[in-house]
Amino acid sequence: MALKASAQTLESTKKLLPIILATAIFMQMLDSTILNTSLPAIAKDLDESPLNMQNAIISYVLTLAVFMPVSGFLADKFGTKKVFIFALFLFGLGSLLCSLSQNLTHLVIARMIQGVGGSLMTPVGKLALIMSFDKKELLKAMNFAIIPALIGPVLGPLVGGYMVDYFSWHWIFLINIPIGILGIVLSLKYMPDYKSPIIDFDLKGFLIFAAASLLLSISLELFGNTVHITPVLMLMLSGFLMLYFYYRHAARDDNPIFPLNLFQVRTFRVGILGNMVTRLGISSIPLLLPMMIQIAYGQSAVTSGWIVAPMALTAMLGKSAVIGILNKYGYRATLMTNTMIIGALICSMAIPSGNASIYWYIPIIAVLGFFNSIQFTAMNSISIADLREYHTSSGNSLVSVNQQLAIGFGIAFGLIVLKIFEGDVKLIQNEIHNAFRYTFLVVGSLTILSGFIFRRLHFKDGDNMKSERADKTNNK
Template sequence: MKSYQDSGKVKRVLPFILATAIFMQMLDSTILNTSLPAIARDLNEAVVDMHMAIVSYVLTVALLMPVSGFLADRYGTRRVFIAALALFALGSLACSMAQNLTQLVLARVLQGMGGSLMIPVGKLALIKAFPKHEFLRAINYAIIPALIGPILGPLVGGYMVDYLSWHWIFLINLPIALGGIVLSLYYLPDYRATFAKFDFKGFLLFGTASFLLSASLELLSNSLRLTPILLTLLVGLALLYAYYRHARRQAYALFPLNLFQVRTFRIGILGGLATRLGISSVPLLLPLMIQLAYKQSAVVSGWMVAPMALTAMLSKSMVVRVLNRWGYRRVLVVNTLIIGLLICSFALPGAQASIYWHLPLIALLGFFNSIQFTSMNTISVADLRPYHTSSGNSLVSVNQQLAIGFGVAFGLVVLKSMEQQTWLTGNDTHAAFRYTFLIIGCLTMLSAWVFSQLHERDGQNLKTSPSGTTA
């Protein structure tokens, strides 16, 4: 077996190893939504009860993701990453063999155990393998699946359910996971810490808080009863505060509080959370609008949003040069404003207009989303010290998971609220979507203020020359 120190090829392959994990998780999280009615019919369950298949995965990831940094430090990035891929693949196989809802939920928990470790540990290996001035270029290609997964998911799911069976939406993960495992055996560096102490109390407090906050988001997007939602949210916030008090006294806290003394990390966390409120809701709201307001099929809605993936990949060849030329502060502020304006623009075409008026807006949004994700992912870890890399990377992953959940829930809540404002929308579904996009777009633009707190020279250590050397 080749050593990871054989290095030139390792650096070329390593981003693709992380990409396999991102692609599986992002595809799996969206492809299931299209297939729930077919699975419900086959398992003789009500569609509304099938939501547990989604919730069980999300909550497992939220609970276990905080421990990813410690496991990688203790047992090594290669061993933990391969185990995570194997768990995800076994969970996928079990999902395809489920005979009832209980078996499907248990299989999704197994999937979630793998999913909670794959991306944080893979990204940690990437951070440690590449010098700061090469990391931007590496992560730029590794996160492409994060952009195309939510777009391809509904499209692939629709075709598989119509022409094959729902079982294939899980079986498709097996060859991808196998490829990731083989590549990891040869090319994934096996980094580990010389000293790794586990903060068990901190994990219980923070993990349970993440679990309850995620549960409140799921309740928020699927229930109109406010009492259990608010109670779950308040308990989650109380546990988060309890973790803060614990971390102030703990020398080896799960997530040390001095992480937030690093300005770029603090702004990256807060800005990513704020911006994803709008960005994360769009891949859900656009297909819904095309199907419900324009009365088109699920396959048509899937093809309509596909250009977002193509332009996202196109921008990958430009984002490094853009950041090198203009700097993180200017790019993130301007790019966030552009994304907010594009989201607002989905409200412009009327109900009688052709749906194809949305295509250029969708394509542009994919282009600028790609720049946004690369910029946010890299500035968050730009100035972390080596002893903070594992915990900081894990916290960034937890923050992203919660932010995506918040975004989806927020988009659904705004849409439901607009549908109830008949004095404003006149019981018109399309009008409800138009106002929803306006609200989400305006809030996205407001989040640009967070990135304006960056300094002009922040991210300088990530800059590269066209040849990849330090600029």
């Protein structure tokens, strides 16, 4: 009887755990993007310059970069359940404090509290998912949980625009509270509590790596918002220098926060590198396309939000198709082909002229959402496909940090390329729309080239992630 109850509990956990993680990811991704369209309204209410309001975004990003590396250790020491619930509570508390902010300083402090919660939520939730599912079940579970990462950035600007126009900016933060409460209630009953007997914390390694993440994040935020490039380059070089110091430290330490032998696992190494380079192009599109629609075509923020909204719907279709595609073609062929298709779609955004209808972009962005869904699921799952149990925690944390930095690099890269073309008046013939067209060609071409990174995968890599149904089909 006890065994039956235990089996039922395990089955309930497996059903609801992806939903719990999806709730956390959706809340975090929505919050990360919903603020962008609301900054002018917040600045006016707080009697601040809109230019100074970037501190509210930067403070959140920097807090994520600093505290994400410690998420694995905290989960190992205190348990995934306690840390995840604490993270949800912190994120909800930070959201409440954001809505109550009376000035920019209050808002920045509240955003940092949100950042601490956000830095733990997704990595710890993913760790619980990885530990709960067999390799053959993990792809399906992760595939479901990752969809909010595609929907959040699309809905964020749209929801933010409507809330500011029809309610007040306070609601862009208050919307997180009921979602967070739902996550806590579900977690109290269904979140498993995994711990590790190894709780030796690499404080020196954490400080070095956190400094590297901090310096790189600051340089990325400043790249697209400054004319003085030399100090920014110095910050970025300092960040890479700290990464080198971490490499030296990890080579000598017995238990570094991110062991170097993680990179001896080919699928992890290719997954990390592919994630970083591929997102240079992919991450810039949700920023560049709405910006072009507003600046070059003179449309409203709400209109630009509706133009990119179909990406969320087609991401659902991608979610339902990706497992079958991976089971049939394998990770190597799927990732190579899919990355090049995404690059070609980004390049195709350069085709319409300044006189073309903005609705020309809807089919492109819709198809892009489908292939993005396949890309993120495949890259995330191949990265952890062959990790040993003792590497799962640190490897998962490093994947999360890498994704955060990759998204920042992608946004900064897109803005830098745009500014370069914008400054060449002769090349763009004094038409700002042409600057966007050339930018799409550059980031799209880079994305196509990044597909060759996945050639380093073996054609059988990821076979241990295939579903049992696929195995039975192949054995017939």
